[in-house]
Amino acid sequence: MATKTFKGGAHPPERKHRTEALPIEYVGTVKQVVVPVNQHFGAPIQPLVKVGDQVKRGQKIADADGRMTVPVHAPIAGIVKKIEPRLQSNNLEGSAIVIEADGSGGVDFMPPLDGFSCGKDEALARIREAGIIGMGGAGFPAHVKLAPPPNKPITVVIANAAECEPYLTIDERVMAETPGDLVEGMAITMRILGVGRGVIGLEDNKAHLMDALEAAVKDYGRGAAIELQLLKTKYPQGGEKMLITAITGKEVPSGGLPMDVGCVVQNVGTFKAIAEAFREGKPLIDRGFTVSGGACKSPKNLVVPVGTLVSDLIPDTIQIDEDALRRVIYGGPMMGPSLPNWAVPVQKNTSGVLFLNASESKVYAEGPCLRCGRCMNACSCRLSPALLNVAIKADDFDQAEAIGLLDCIECGTCSFVCPSHIQLVQRFRVGKQLLRAKKQKEAARAGK
Amino acid sequence: MPANKLLLSSSPNAFTGADSRKIMLAVIIALLPTTVYGVVLYGLPALLVILTSVISAVLAEAGFRALTKQDSRVGDLSAVVTGLLVALIAPPSLPLWMAALGSIAAIIFAKEFFGGLGANPFNPALIGRAILLMSFPAAMTTWHAPFGALTDATAGATPLNIVKMGGTIADVGMGIAGSSDYGATLWTLFIGNRAGSIGEGSILLILVGFAFLLALRVVRLITPLAMVGTAFVLSWVLGMDPLFGILSGGLVFGAVFMATDYASSPITPLGKLIFGAGAGALTVVIRKFGGFPEGVTYGILIMNALAPFLDKLRVKKYGFVPPAKPVVAAKEGAK
Ligand code: SF4
Ligand code: SF4
Numbered sequence: 001m002a003t004k005t006f007k008g009g010a011h012p013p014e015r016k017h018r019t020e021a022l023p024i025e026y027v028g029t030v031k032q033v034v035v036p037v038n039q040h041f042g043a044p045i046q047p048l049v050k051v052g053d054q055v056k057r058g059q060k061i062a063d064a065d066g067r068m069t070v071p072v073h074a075p076i077a078g079i080v081k082k083i084e085p086r087l088q089s090n091n092l093e094g095s096a097i098v099i100e101a102d103g104s105g106g107v108d109f110m111p112p113l114d115g116f117s118c119g120k121d122e123a124l125a126r127i128r129e130a131g132i133i134g135m136g137g138a139g140f141p142a143h144v145k146l147a148p149p150p151n152k153p154i155t156v157v158i159a160n161a162a163e164c165e166p167y168l169t170i171d172e173r174v175m176a177e178t179p180g181d182l183v184e185g186m187a188i189t190m191r192i193l194g195v196g197r198g199v200i201g202l203e204d205n206k207a208h209l210m211d212a213l214e215a216a217v218k219d220y221g222r223g224a225a226i227e228l229q230l231l232k233t234k235y236p237q238g239g240e241k242m243l244i245t246a247i248t249g250k251e252v253p254s255g256g257l258p259m260d261v262g263c264v265v266q267n268v269g270t271f272k273a274i275a276e277a278f279r280e281g282k283p284l285i286d287r288g289f290t291v292s293g294g295a296c297k298s299p300k301n302l303v304v305p306v307g308t309l310v311s312d313l314i315p316d317t318i319q320i321d322e323d324a325l326r327r328v329i330y331g332g333p334m335m336g337p338s339l340p341n342w343a344v345p346v347q348k349n350t351s352g353v354l355f356l357n358a359s360e361s362k363v364y365a366e367g368p369c370l371r372c373g374r375c376m377n378a379c380s381c382r383l384s385p386a387l388l389n390v391a392i393k394a395d396d397f398d399q400a401e402a403i404g405l406l407d408c409i410e411c412g413t414c415s416f417v418c419p420s421h422i423q424l425v426q427r428f429r430v431g432k433q434l435l436r437a438k439k440q441k442e443a444a445r446a447g448k
Numbered sequence: 449m450p451a452n453k454l455l456l457s458s459s460p461n462a463f464t465g466a467d468s469r470k471i472m473l474a475v476i477i478a479l480l481p482t483t484v485y486g487v488v489l490y491g492l493p494a495l496l497v498i499l500t501s502v503i504s505a506v507l508a509e510a511g512f513r514a515l516t517k518q519d520s521r522v523g524d525l526s527a528v529v530t531g532l533l534v535a536l537i538a539p540p541s542l543p544l545w546m547a548a549l550g551s552i553a554a555i556i557f558a559k560e561f562f563g564g565l566g567a568n569p570f571n572p573a574l575i576g577r578a579i580l581l582m583s584f585p586a587a588m589t590t591w592h593a594p595f596g597a598l599t600d601a602t603a604g605a606t607p608l609n610i611v612k613m614g615g616t617i618a619d620v621g622m623g624i625a626g627s628s629d630y631g632a633t634l635w636t637l638f639i640g641n642r643a644g645s646i647g648e649g650s651i652l653l654i655l656v657g658f659a660f661l662l663a664l665r666v667v668r669l670i671t672p673l674a675m676v677g678t679a680f681v682l683s684w685v686l687g688m689d690p691l692f693g694i695l696s697g698g699l700v701f702g703a704v705f706m707a708t709d710y711a712s713s714p715i716t717p718l719g720k721l722i723f724g725a726g727a728g729a730l731t732v733v734i735r736k737f738g739g740f741p742e743g744v745t746y747g748i749l750i751m752n753a754l755a756p757f758l759d760k761l762r763v764k765k766y767g768f769v770p771p772a773k774p775v776v777a778a779k780e781g782a783k
Contacts, residue, residue, distance in 0.1 A: 012462040166462065241766065254767040326455055333461040340454060361455050362463060367524075368566040370468055371710040373668070381766040386715060387759065404765040412460035419466040420566075426458040 033307030042068030056106030075305035130277035136267035162238030165332025185271025294357035367420035478657030505531025533573035536647025674724025719758035
């Protein structure tokens with residue numbers, strides 16, 4: 001099979017060897033969970049429980065009306081101890097429900113649902129009620145992607161199995177151990193959308209999974225037309241836009257969404273969660289992630305209840321070398337935020353927790369821009385990071401917007417390749433917020 | 449447990465390991481073959497010009513930055529590159545104090561006044577050369593045949609000079625290859641056994657350095673290719689011998705080591721293409737119609753001035769949507 005890819009990108013060291021062959025370990029019980037109320041991208045939701053309430057595993061504990069919302073469920077049975085602001089994995093504080101295990105073991109899942117005989121609306125409602133969001137990082141509500149407006153026909157459902165961030169191997173392990181769940185989740189999604197074509201896109205460093213996946217597709221029956229597509233191992237191959245371009249040859253229009261080119265993309269974990277929501281009625285209350293890094297003495301792939309504090313997993317499940325530790329990252333090293341401590345919950349979209357040592361967490365002083373053009377050649381969105389940097393430093397947001405600031409996917413490839421260690425993506429993140437704020441102000445003024 | 453020694457800077461947390469020092473080091477290594485050959489051709493005087501030029505460039509940069517209370521950037525080696533380039537495009541018989549002056553002018557006027565590394569609008573080494581050429585035209589245009597003493601008595605003309613004065617390529621061949629055979633003449637030029645600047649002569653060794661830089665992806669093929677290609681075609685159109693034009697002067701050296709200067713050339717691919725083509729065309733026009741036999745310096749400097757505008761020729765961004773067509777706009781206006 002020809003390996004496909006996109007233009008640009010870079011090759012950060014993969015560092016997956018320590019965990020890619022390790023079977024997933026399941027941590028069934030934890031003494032407490034800290035469940036952030038808002039883990040999705042969209043409108044805020046509110047707690048449905050109060051301090052002192054007893055909750056069952058799987059019981060809905062926060063929700064709201066509105067299309068861009070998804071509920072949150074209790075990941076363990078126990079008593080609600082507190083509802084208070086807590087540090088979340090995005091390095092911001094947000095309201096969180098603290099549940100202490102009481103050993104009651106109560107479970108409150110939904111009844112199983114056959115995703116192929118139920119109505120379409122019923123299926124969409126099930127995905128929403130299961131609290132499923134995009135598990136690759138952004139946390140976009142899954143049911144919203146599966147209900148595109150009628151003028152945007154979907155032609156292909158894509159499973160994002162690229163896992164292009166260094167260290168992370170949880171998607172790889174899910175595919176190795178339960179390929180059937182991925183296929184089932186895709187088949188249900190394709191059925192909801194009425195789409196005849198599914199593609200699993202994986203980087204060629206995972207080519208060894210091909211046989212297992214092919215067999216899973218065959219075994220699944222139900223006539224699901226799911227193909228495998230090998231992609232070049234290159235960062236950011238798992239960026240939604242890059243994946244779509246590699247697989248379909250089309251480009252998501254600037255300011256548009258994957259559905260504009262007939263695509264729906266979900267992460268491997270999301271498809272697995274969809275499969276479980278139908279088969280077992282299980283909401284998204286467990287999260288698989290990779291623990292690794294040079295200061296981690298027990299690299300592994302773990303599944304824990306959502307809301308588990310990583311600090312509670314130490315030292316029984318995870319051992320770290322605190323002397324060597326220099327940086328804690330939730331997510332991957334290219335895009336994940338660094339956190340001030342690790343008493344931070346694993347969330348629905350946490351794909352990894354990395355304990356990095358000094359050699360993995362170098363910090364450099366910013367040098368002068370050499371105008372070497374490396375950032376431009378590496379930018380998968382074909383932007384000119386060096387010129388964007390100049391515009392933002394000069395506070396010229398009109399120019400920054402004109403040359404594509406809002407098209408930046410914040411992949412960080414530019415900063416990765418810059419020989420002068422210029423804070424490119426870092427400045428673009430802030431610049432985007434400033435630009436959006438400026439536009440809002442202008443819109444408000446124009447509206448008056 | 450929250451360890452306050454934890455680093456909190458924003459992602460990414462991985463880097464390629466490339467830095468400006470390694471890039472400059474690569475350029476210096478790429479220049480070494482032609483530098484060594486220059487010393488072989490012209491002996492100790494050439495070596496002294498090179499050393500003087502490099503040392504004064506480094507001292508000028510360090511001194512200026514110390515005086516203006518800026519961090520020293522000696523470690524990034526870019527001053528070494530500038531000094532080396534100034535020497536390699538100078539005649540081997542250049543008085544050492546002039547070499548020092550050219551380097552200092554290049555560093556101070558062309559580079560540090562504009563903010564130093566990465567911020568120079570014009571190629572520093574070419575500015576250094578242009579200043580020397582205007583101030584000391586005689587010293588800057590005194591040439592010697594290789595492997596001889598560099599005295600007034602042995603002064604000779606460069607191949608381009610000979611042709612500018614009305615000589616033929618066969619005349620050049622008699623001088624350098626001892627034969628009027630066209631092929632032998634071009635081969636000798638390619639090897640670089642002829643009168644000229646210290647490091648511009650051997651096309652072969654310049655290309656070796658170029659290949660090295662290409663392999664390390666320090667420079668891209670596009671600018672030099674556009675420059676030499678355009679010069680070839682335009683010389684031919686203007687009735688000059690295109691191969692001779694490419695092999696005889698400083699065109700290839702300029703295309704490989706000057707037109708690819710990051711700071712003073714455009715950053716976008718289309719910008720680079722036009723920049724190279726423009727520099728190539730200007731070189732030929734100056735050679736043909738100008739007062740000087742050589743036009744590379746001014747050809748590149750003129751294009752340097754255009755580089756900021758050429759930077760506007762960006763590649764279409766991912767997912768580019770053309771602005772709405774006027775028809776649609778008119779309809780909306782009518783509503
Ligand atoms: S990679 Fe860095 S030094 Fe090179 S052009 Fe981009 S911002 Fe400038
Ligand atoms: S400019 Fe944005 S999209 Fe381009 S490489 Fe940098 S972070 Fe990625």
